[in-house]
Amino acid sequence: MPPAPDAPRSPLIATHCPYCSLQCGMNLRARGTQSTDPAEVVEVVERPDFPVNRGALCGKGRTAPAVLSSRVRLTGPLVRRPATGRLEPATWEEALRLTAEGLRRTRAVHGADAVGVFGGGGLTNEKAYALGKFARIVLGTSQIDYNGRFCMSSAAAAHQRAFGLDRGLPFPLEDVPRTGCVLLVGSNLAETMPPALRYLTELRENGGKLIVVDPRRTRTAEQADLHLAPRPGTDLALALGLLHLVVAQGRTDEAFVRERTTGWEEARASAMAHWPELVERITGVGVPQLRAAVDMFCGAPTGMVLTARGPEQQSKGTDTVGAWINLVLATGKAGRPLSGYGCLTGQGNGQGGREHGQKADQLPGYRRLDDPAARTHVGRVWGVDPDTLPGPGRSAYELLDALGRDVKALLLMGSNPVVSAPRAAHVEARLGDLDFLAVADVVLSETAELADVVFPVTQWAEETGTTTNLEGRVLLRRRALAPPTEVRSDLEVLHGLAGLLGHGKGFPTDPEEVFEELRRASAGGPADYSGISYRRLEEEDGVFWPCPEPAGGTGTDGSAGGTAADGSAPGAVSEAHPGTPRLFLERFATPDGRARFVPVVHREAAEETDAEYPVVLTTGRVVAQYQSGAQTRRVAELNAAAPGPFVELHPRLAARLGVAEGQPVAVVSRRGRAVAPARVTDAIRPDTVFMPFHWAGGGRANTLTNPALDPTSRMPEFKVCAVRLEPLPAD
Ligand SMILES: Nc1nc2c(c(=O)[nH]1)N[C@H]1C(S)=C(S)[C@@H](COP(=O)(O)OP(=O)(O)OC[C@H]3O[C@@H](n4cnc5c(=O)[nH]c(N)nc54)[C@H](O)[C@@H]3O)O[C@H]1N2
Numbered sequence: 165m166p167p168a169p170d171a172p173r174s175p176l177i178a179t180h181c182p183y184c185s186l187q188c189g190m191n192l193r194a195r196g197t198q199s200t201d202p203a204e205v206v207e208v209v210e211r212p213d214f215p216v217n218r219g220a221l222c223g224k225g226r227t228a229p230a231v232l233s234s235r236v237r238l239t240g241p242l243v244r245r246p247a248t249g250r251l252e253p254a255t256w257e258e259a260l261r262l263t264a265e266g267l268r269r270t271r272a273v274h275g276a277d278a279v280g281v282f283g284g285g286g287l288t289n290e291k292a293y294a295l296g297k298f299a300r301i302v303l304g305t306s307q308i309d310y311n312g313r314f315c316m317s318s319a320a321a322a323h324q325r326a327f328g329l330d331r332g333l334p335f336p337l338e339d340v341p342r343t344g345c346v347l348l349v350g351s352n353l354a355e356t357m358p359p360a361l362r363y364l365t366e367l368r369e370n371g372g373k374l375i376v377v378d379p380r381r382t383r384t385a386e387q388a389d390l391h392l393a394p395r396p397g398t399d400l401a402l403a404l405g406l407l408h409l410v411v412a413q414g415r416t417d418e419a420f421v422r423e424r425t426t427g428w429e430e431a432r433a434s435a436m437a438h439w440p441e442l443v444e445r446i447t448g449v450g451v452p453q454l455r456a457a458v459d460m461f462c463g464a465p466t467g468m469v470l471t472a473r474g475p476e477q478q479s480k481g482t483d484t485v486g487a488w489i490n491l492v493l494a495t496g497k498a499g500r501p502l503s504g505y506g507c508l509t510g511q512g513n514g515q516g517g518r519e520h521g522q523k524a525d526q527l528p529g530y531r532r533l534d535d536p537a538a539r540t541h542v543g544r545v546w547g548v549d550p551d552t553l554p555g556p557g558r559s560a561y562e563l564l565d566a567l568g569r570d571v572k573a574l575l576l577m578g579s580n581p582v583v584s585a586p587r588a589a590h591v592e593a594r595l596g597d598l599d600f601l602a603v604a605d606v607v608l609s610e611t612a613e614l615a616d617v618v619f620p621v622t623q624w625a626e627e628t629g630t631t632t633n634l635e636g637r638v639l640l641r642r643r644a645l646a647p648p649t650e651v652r653s654d655l656e657v658l659h660g661l662a663g664l665l666g667h668g669k670g671f672p673t674d675p676e677e678v679f680e681e682l683r684r685a686s687a688g689g690p691a692d693y694s695g696i697s698y699r700r701l702e703e704e705d706g707v708f709w710p711c712p713e714p715a716g717g718t719g720t721d722g723s724a725g726g727t728a729a730d731g732s733a734p735g736a737v738s739e740a741h742p743g744t745p746r747l748f749l750e751r752f753a754t755p756d757g758r759a760r761f762v763p764v765v766h767r768e769a770a771e772e773t774d775a776e777y778p779v780v781l782t783t784g785r786v787v788a789q790y791q792s793g794a795q796t797r798r799v800a801e802l803n804a805a806a807p808g809p810f811v812e813l814h815p816r817l818a819a820r821l822g823v824a825e826g827q828p829v830a831v832v833s834r835r836g837r838a839v840a841p842a843r844v845t846d847a848i849r850p851d852t853v854f855m856p857f858h859w860a861g862g863g864r865a866n867t868l869t870n871p872a873l874d875p876t877s878r879m880p881e882f883k884v885c886a887v888r889l890e891p892l893p894a895d
């Protein structure tokens with residue numbers, strides 16, 4: 165129902181997309197309609213002044229208001245009634261009371277660690293912070309982790325190891341078009357961050373080179389000057405092989421290695437064991453292509469290696485990313501302008517969500533839970549004895565695997581593991597074995613369907629909060645419309661539960677109040693937000709952390725840094741710390757300021773192919789669906805574009821199996837069986853099939869995936885497992 169053409173235009177409210185880590189800027193505007201459907205109350209309007217996407221949006225962002233519709237979302241709390249065994253409407257009071265009782269009872273009978281918490285990288289900084297605090301001080305449990313473990317944990321671990329700090333990109337995206345060569349490893353950003361493709365297009369227009377490493381010739385790989393298509397799970401060998409050639413050809417940057425790094429000799433020795441011919445055998449990438457890649461990368465004066473989930477979601481993801489980092493260090497393409505290694509983080513708050521305490525081993529500000537000084541600092545902010553804070557808990561898959569056994573009750577906020585966890589049928593069964601499950605979500609996801617209590621929560625356009633995008637840029641999302649009357653925010657859920665569990669204070673529902681506390685908790689930590697305020701974020705295009713309070717700012721009382729306590733100091737914003745768009749230019753964040761080479765050697769995937777399971781399965785995304793699909797499968801336009809799962813396979817493999825385009829195929833692994841139509845394309849290696857993971861039910865890719873974990877990051881091996889294919893009759 166568009167407003168009359170002469171109706172006065174409502175003001176634009178600048179905000180950000182609810183989905184991926186690019187956090188595209190968009191404006192929302194009230195349509196001035198009489199409609200009672202929230203999806204029709206606001207429209208998305210271009211926001212060309214926001215630098216990251218300059219007005220461009222992908223279809224998901226453009227259609228995001230559709231999920232606000234009461235036709236597809238949760239509009240009131242649900243509880244499972246013993247009489248019917250079904251989820252039925254309830255009041256907030258009842259839903260909160262039942263949850264508080266469920267959590268309290270479990271704790272009383274089985275101990276604090278029998279209560280688990282599972283969070284999400286889509287939650288705002290405020291929510292992630294409050295959730296971690298809730299777990300540690302209200303529940304007193306160590307058993308908290310989140311879906312970001314499935315996403316960025318390998319890159320994070322490798323970042324920490326090499327640079328002493330983990331921020332996805334150490335530079336803003338605007339640097340990308342000005343570098344000499346980008347080596348993009350296992351990212352299909354043409355589909356996963358479409359507006360960011362512009363940075364690669366501009367790179368090439370500027371004469372820079374693009375190398376893409378992906379077993380599939382994706383829309384992204386089609387843009388490349390050079391496309392290497394290794395067998396899934398072999399990036400570690402590939403990176404080592406390239407480093408071997410760099411050394412053999414005398415292309416190491418000796419001065420950089422000497423002055424800015426440690427550990428080169430061991431790393432060099434490990435690379436020298438990976439002969440190009442051996443690497444060709446492991447990866448399937450020919451030696452001439454390896455040489456071409458080295459020529460392109462070393463031939464450019466500056467360069468970047470960017471990784472995404474391809475090389476990271478492996479049971480050796482940390483070492484694999486480490487090998488790519490070794491390559492940038494050895495070639496002197498790090499710690500200087502327009503060069504470096506970066507990870508393209510995925511979820512809307514994939515960066516901030518990993519900094520403020522919903523990760524099993526972490527306290528706010530990217531502090532470590534096992535660091536006594538960190539415990540003291542955060543204990544003081546929280547007003548608790550640091551000795552009462554639990555220690556590190558289990559990682560995401562290990563936590564899900566423990567459900568119904570050691571962990572008997574779970575509070576889940578912002579994830580849909582029934583679709584997105586590896587070995588999903590097992591995870592679904594574990595969830596079903598819980599004594600008590602509460603889920604906060606915006607829609608009735610497949611996981612919420614299993615819950616005893618479901619909390620309907622507000623969405624991005626209905627609440628204010630901050631996210632931190634893949635560049636480390638902290639952004640403000642603004643509330644543009646009121647939620648349906650029976651819908652409340654995640655912060656209100658935590659506030660309500662905390663109150664019933666004896667913590668009437670400490671869990672405010674106002675996001676800015678939570679952010680003010682987060683600033684203090686993060687102050688002095690690696691991810692220092694203490695110099696950032698809502699007021700600053702309203703005026704700037706985001707602020708890059710670390711952003712400490714300026715010296716002589718405010719104390720630890722929580723009053724705003726950069727602005728006077730009364731918020732009125734003129735010019736205070738300009739005196740504030742400017743934030744840190746570029747890291748490591750002078751020194752790395754290690755104690756000695758040097759980047760650390762890590763010696764790594766190639767190893768096989770946890771599950772290699774054999775006679776019974778002769779084909780490699782890899783998994784990933786399509787442009788029109790987001791993650792578990794909980795949100796995007798509810799948007800008609802997106803569903804029309806990507807209506808269901810499929811199995812991508814090469815014509816040679818299809819011919820060998822006798823599979824025709826569109827014919828249903830059963831894909832069978834040691835974990836289970838999934839069925840989806842074949843999509844035959846020569847854009848994939850003949851030894852590999854690809855399935856997107858956005859769907860539940862019979863075509864669920866994660867029925868098949870292998871939960872083998874990386875020993876350091878505890879990342880599951882989503883990108884490699886062994887399967888066999890069985891053609892089914894086309895009916
Ligand atoms: N449309 C859409 N966009 C999204 C999301 C979404 O669900 N849908 N999710 C967001 C999130 S949370 C994330 S994490 C990002 C993920 O963004 P990407 O990492 O770009 O997404 P994927 O499709 O998981 O994987 C990227 C590529 O890795 C390749 N690959 C598979 N196995 C290997 C391997 O062994 N080595 C290498 N080098 N490559 C391999 C796949 O063929 C795929 O093209 O996207 C974000 N954006």
Ligand SMILES: Nc1nc2c(c(=O)[nH]1)N[C@H]1C(S)=C(S)[C@@H](COP(=O)(O)OP(=O)(O)OC[C@H]3O[C@@H](n4cnc5c(=O)[nH]c(N)nc54)[C@H](O)[C@@H]3O)O[C@H]1N2
Nearest residue numbers: 311314315578579580584604605609783791792794857882
């Ligand atoms: N096979 C395979 N599996 C994968 C991957 C892969 O590449 N291959 N990728 C992995 C990766 S990188 C990721 S990030 C995970 C993601 O997997 P999931 O964690 O399942 O991700 P989403 O579908 O985004 O789930 C978010 C849920 O929270 C809800 N939600 C959204 N916003 C909010 C909010 O503000 N509050 C609350 N309470 N709920 C909210 C959504 O409706 C949705 O139900 O999947 C992983 N699984």
Ligand code: SF4
Nearest residue numbers: 181183184188222225
């Ligand atoms: S690229 Fe990501 S942030 Fe931008 S509109 Fe699409 S989903 Fe939203």
Ligand SMILES: [Mo]
Nearest residue numbers: 314315510511
């Ligand atoms: Mo992700």
